[in-house]
Amino acid sequence: MLNLSASEENYIKTIFHLQEEEKNVTTNGLAAVLNTRPASITDMMKKLKQKKLVHYQPYRGFRLTTGGNRYALSIIRRHRLWEFFLFEKLKFSWDEVHSVAEELEHVSSKKLIDKLDEFLDFPRFDPHGDPIPDNQGKILKTRQIPLSEMPLNRTAVVCNVGDQSASILELMDHNKIGIGTRVEVKKRFDFDHSLEIKIRQQVPFIISESLAKKIFVKHGA
Amino acid sequence: MLNLSASEENYIKTIFHLQEEEKNVTTNGLAAVLNTRPASITDMMKKLKQKKLVHYQPYRGFRLTTGGNRYALSIIRRHRLWEFFLFEKLKFSWDEVHSVAEELEHVSSKKLIDKLDEFLDFPRFDPHGDPIPDNQGKILKTRQIPLSEMPLNRTAVVCNVGDQSASILELMDHNKIGIGTRVEVKKRFDFDHSLEIKIRQQVPFIISESLAKKIFVKHGA
DNA sequence: TTTTTAATTTAGATTTGCCTAAATATATTT
DNA sequence: AAATATATTTAGGCAAATCTAAATTAAAAA
Ligand SMILES: [Mn+2]
Ligand SMILES: [Mn+2]
Ligand SMILES: [Mn+2]
Ligand SMILES: [Mn+2]
Numbered sequence: 299m300l301n302l303s304a305s306e307e308n309y310i311k312t313i314f315h316l317q318e319e320e321k322n323v324t325t326n327g328l329a330a331v332l333n334t335r336p337a338s339i340t341d342m343m344k345k346l347k348q349k350k351l352v353h354y355q356p357y358r359g360f361r362l363t364t365g366g367n368r369y370a371l372s373i374i375r376r377h378r379l380w381e382f383f384l385f386e387k388l389k390f391s392w393d394e395v396h397s398v399a400e401e402l403e404h405v406s407s408k409k410l411i412d413k414l415d416e417f418l419d420f421p422r423f424d425p426h427g428d429p430i431p432d433n434q435g436k437i438l439k440t441r442q443i444p445l446s447e448m449p450l451n452r453t454a455v456v457c458n459v460g461d462q463s464a465s466i467l468e469l470m471d472h473n474k475i476g477i478g479t480r481v482e483v484k485k486r487f488d489f490d491h492s493l494e495i496k497i498r499q500q501v502p503f504i505i506s507e508s509l510a511k512k513i514f515v516k517h518g519a
Numbered sequence: 520m521l522n523l524s525a526s527e528e529n530y531i532k533t534i535f536h537l538q539e540e541e542k543n544v545t546t547n548g549l550a551a552v553l554n555t556r557p558a559s560i561t562d563m564m565k566k567l568k569q570k571k572l573v574h575y576q577p578y579r580g581f582r583l584t585t586g587g588n589r590y591a592l593s594i595i596r597r598h599r600l601w602e603f604f605l606f607e608k609l610k611f612s613w614d615e616v617h618s619v620a621e622e623l624e625h626v627s628s629k630k631l632i633d634k635l636d637e638f639l640d641f642p643r644f645d646p647h648g649d650p651i652p653d654n655q656g657k658i659l660k661t662r663q664i665p666l667s668e669m670p671l672n673r674t675a676v677v678c679n680v681g682d683q684s685a686s687i688l689e690l691m692d693h694n695k696i697g698i699g700t701r702v703e704v705k706k707r708f709d710f711d712h713s714l715e716i717k718i719r720q721q722v723p724f725i726i727s728e729s730l731a732k733k734i735f736v737k738h739g740a
Numbered sequence: 741t742t743t744t745t746a747a748t749t750t751a752g753a754t755t756t757g758c759c760t761a762a763a764t765a766t767a768t769t770t
Numbered sequence: 771a772a773a774t775a776t777a778t779t780t781a782g783g784c785a786a787a788t789c790t791a792a793a794t795t796a797a798a799a800a
Binding site: 324326336337339340357 | 779
């Protein structure tokens, strides 16, 4: 497989993520995320088009080719495996892993990544609850689900709150739940559908169904 | 601490190693090791002199400053810790670790390296038997010693053979001992000073004192 | 001590990845 | 359908890290 520079890899990966939201990625959109100027994006798109990694027509935006997509998934695989390693083995906190993985992901040895995967026992989700592509580039597509629908005893990660009111934030704050919090549902009570949940090393506690419906989590399949 | 590019780091590290042999490092000498042209070395030396990492007078060769030396040791620390990780945790073979570590060493997070060190339980030697600097940059200086002088039950790595005759090579070949072989002395017999040694997962076997005196190993302190 | 050889530096390019400012194409309003 | 605004591309430059070919300096040989 062809070998891209760290810069090219960052472009490819970012296009991949932007594509999940919009069909077509724009010059300004990509420039904003990558913290560069639109002119730089145009330069790079010409190069990536040459390498057949993006479809690109001037003024018409761009998207990854099949090859570009495959490459993007391999970068995401590296990124998330390293995040898992940092979190699980080196005891980094969930919000510290990203920036270091951002560098490690560019170390290109295929063998390194496959051995790392094996060493970590083939994890399926990174510390943010995002799925890790396997060595074939296959990835589970996870969508956000409300905590109320999580199966029991599986780690999930809070990724969204479907309500921005002060009252819900106060309650979440009180319970020390926020974006990124890892949570496990231990029990579901039939009477009022309240949930017993556990976060971090704390003793489990109970939250109402109405709160659980507003807390969106990733992963759990 | 200032942050150097991967390229600058490779220069600094290589100068450090060359310095161990010769007081003064030369333009051509460094160019040969780094696989670049002499003109590139001169360019880089000007830059590193500016950054006060090398002492350099045109036509007079160069050597690291105190700061350059400290920086070199931090790169060597990263390199050898990664080598140890690859060998010990990911089960790479001893001759595969170097090239991957050559890339990993440039990931610059201090926290990453110190946590990795801790995770690996503060190893003192890399898979080639070279000492790993601690987080203060302190490094044990190991010299080569003949296998006959190794203490019992400590892993050593064959790094040199003090005789190039066909007969010694035949014997080493027969015993499957070569540069890089990891060996442990299990017992020393008083009668003829022969040694019982163990290599890899094999059953221990005996070699003569005269052979053991010609096989030089690193590490064991 | 010259002369010759070898090592080193300088001059001038090239590539990658980025930038600013100006031009141009597309989209949105009137 | 113009006119205006916004998005995008082009033109021209710059810094890092490399190169080749041409000086230049130092070392070795005569
Ligand atoms: Mn990155
Ligand atoms: Mn992640
Ligand atoms: Mn390196
Ligand atoms: Mn080593």
